[in-house]
Amino acid sequence: MEQGFDAIIVGAGPAGCACGYKLAQAGLQTLVVERGKFAGAKNMWGGAFYGPELLKLFPNFCEEAPFERYVTRQRISFLSDEDCLSLEFTTPKFSQPSHNGFIILRSKFDRWLADKVQEAGAIVAPGLGADDLLWNENRVTGIRAGGDELPASVVVACDGVNSVLAQKAGLREELSPEDIKQGVKEIIEFPREILEQRFNLTGDEGMSWAFVGSCTEGLPGGGFIYTNKDSLSIGVVAQLNALAERKIQANDLLEKFKTHPEVAKVIKGGKLVEYSGHLIPVSGINMLPKLYSDGFLVAGDAAAMVLGTGLILEGANFAIASGIAAAQTIIRAKQENDFSEESLSYYKRLLEDNFVLKDLKTFKKAPHFLESPHIYNLYPDLACDLAQRIFISDGQPRRTTWNLFKRSLEDKASLWQIVPDLIRGKGAI
């Protein structure tokens, strides 16, 4: 590679692919390296993709993309050892474009994304891991991969939660256990009819089901079930340091979770076909690293851009949004032929203007409030309205739950009824 690439993106997850796609479309010489045997090979998540980013990026996403189902029902369950208090939310809005969420399996989805990036004109190189950064004084000038030096004007670290590259670039430290949750997940296969009957789904309808309580034995975190085409994704997510302190293995939590009556009956008779685990950076804005330096940008999980409240776990949409912002920054830098820290600082500004950093700030103190069963069993009707406002993610900056809550009350309940909760609520947010 005599003259090198305009940009080398490390990691073909949502962040890297979104960035690579935009850059390739703008005609920049772009290389996306992915250490996995293929894009998505080792990637896992819950998971559902919320918000309109995908549709913005790929207008006919619904026609082409290999997603499993739409999220048409969202259920939240609070578990004690045997009992289960559930709140389910459905609305016709969910089944009409733009859809509220897509349930997705990464191994298929990431590959589709990577192919899109390739079609757009970038080189996507699976089986190629970035081992190190190339430097010219304090400037990143490329990567070392597969025994070769690959120069580039800018390197974008989209290498996920552990981001070795962001560490090598000196933008962040090794993650500490209190900043991460561990997720483990199984994929359990069923004949499609049985699945649809159990969850009462038809066509492309799908359910996203979040659990809190006994599924993590009270540890910070939660459980989840997503309905795929003809399988279930079931898993638990728990704070790493808490697991360590209590000497509990995440997969033991999952095994126990699967025995909860409410859960056992929906997974009965299925065939376990896959087990996987992954880490999640969940301290949100508190652990957000410096996002740029000379010739270097960080996006997605690598930059800890994940929203991990008890009941919401979103990262892919932030990953994509940040990947796009990184691309816009690089396109601008290319025009001015200036890849200095100064020029790349534009990236931070973009993120501040769109929902990414706003949301992360919003949820700076994760609203445990959301997890108070009290709210839900006292005011189902109110909760439903609240849920709607929480769950519909329109890509606009989120209002705090507090504000949503207030607005819910205004038209749903009279103040005196809920004063006690208001007090708790206000404290929590």
Place this chain on the structure above:
Amino acid sequence: MNIIVCVKQVLDPDIPPAKFKVNSEAKQVVPPEGIPPVINPYDAQAVELALRLKERNGGKITVLTAGGDGAEKVVKHAISMGADDGFVLNDAAFEGSDSFGAAYILTKAIQKIGEYDLVLCGRQAADWDEGLVGSIIAENLSSSLVILAEDAELVEEGLKVKRVTLDGYQVFVVPTPAVVTVSNEVGQARLPSGLGIISAARRQIPVWKAADIDVDPAQVGAAAARRKLLKLFIPARERKCELVEGETTAEAAAKLAEKLREARII
């Protein structure tokens, strides 16, 4: 020395048994979603052997694959490992060819390339596990053949090949041009280099149709196949496993010994 390597795209043989599915009606394997096909591992090892020979003797490595859409991926894999050139042989007429059809197609392509000292194949394709095509190509070219090679080197009289046997090995010296099928004893195939992957990604892999290699359509495709697949199914291999437990592993092991004794197995 000029080497032609035949490489085939196959279902990833490393997929866990739970993910392997067949459609018995269609008599087809259902590729597991999300897991892309790969270069037949023995063929990657054939490319590896070719590269070692090239490193010692110079020359050019050309890879050939007969396959449908996406087949160029395995050619690109070989190129990213260090092969010089490659072609995809794809034509509607080729679909459903059996081993003899495939060997005929490959033979024609080899003859079109013309200049070669050695044709390398894998010992068998990890999908249908036939182990036929290499030998048939040798017959078609009426050239010398050594199967199950674990090593080869160029010598005056031709090619010296070490052939794996069940209890050891045999050494042959055969005249070139020769056909050699490669066994896994050759050792791990090298990983593609960074620049290799990039240059492969930039390459356009030419596609040869029947006419380009003057293949007689009557001799290929399902119609020309010499035998029919009547049935495809997953055999029931599972056994009922009794797990032996104990306070400690050692204790469990002792229990295991007792059980085996009771059952008169030892």
Place this chain on the structure above:
Amino acid sequence: MAEYNGILICGEVVDGKIAAITRELLSVGRKLGNSLGQPLKALLIGKNIEEEAKEVIALGADKVYIIDGPTFANSHPDLYVAMITGACDQLLPSIVLLGQTDIGRDIAPRLAARLKTTAAMDCVDLVIDSESKLLLQTRPVYGGNALAVWASESCQPQIITMRPRSVAPAEPDTSRKGQIESFTVEVKDSSIKGKLVETVKEEVAGIKLEDAKVIISGGGGIGGTEGFEMLQELAHVLGGTVGVTRVPCDEGWMPMTLEIGQTGRIVGPDLYIAVGISGAVQHMAGCSGSKHIVAINKDPDAHIFKEADFGLVGDYKQAIPALIEKCKALLAT
């Protein structure tokens, strides 16, 4: 078109003994011959092997053809291919049976090409379809993940190789009668390309895996040569021998000749103890015929437990010494 008739077995004589695979071929051949009403013939290549020929008759052949020639181990396969092709041209068998062995692998594909017919490699079952009278050929495919059944309507003779141990060997019946005929095939020098320089047999100490009643197999989980000494000791105590998966071969811990599986040896002991083995299909292909399978693996989800009769979840480093000790004690009583 010529009349193809008879089942022809290409026999193997190893160190002056009828190979086990040849006995297996004879029992299959007999079955096929009976259902087709065709004679069972056998071809033996070697020097002064009349005794073996008689034995082949006892094992079920109606006729044995002896070709005077070198044993396979010391001859170029081209010679065998030429001889057997010539024999088929003269004898016009409807089915030719070989073993999926060093020699069978080499000959069958080229025989098929020269006779313009088809070959089915590594079959595990052969039957004649009662209506169509077609030969139904069952072969493992996709590394053993699936079985496929093929048939050929047009091609004769049908060239088949059988996987060792897929059928019980024929039992001798000395009262059987049959003809023995010596037979010659012209082989042009030009049909032998190049030369066989040497044949090396890597003798492994102890019992041959194929003959072992007990096999202790070690895999990637063993982690190095030391661990295998432990397995050797257990094998010694149980009067068995040690086998391996591909990983220890690739890692250079153990010789390739001990590899069990699709591309290695096919074994069928009474007891197969799989230690630190995940149970990949390609490995199980070589040992699923074992009477009893015991799995020792630290991963409770390892696939091997699905194909084992007894399982122990734990580290072999703790399990094996305890097993050795207990077995010693039990066997002493």
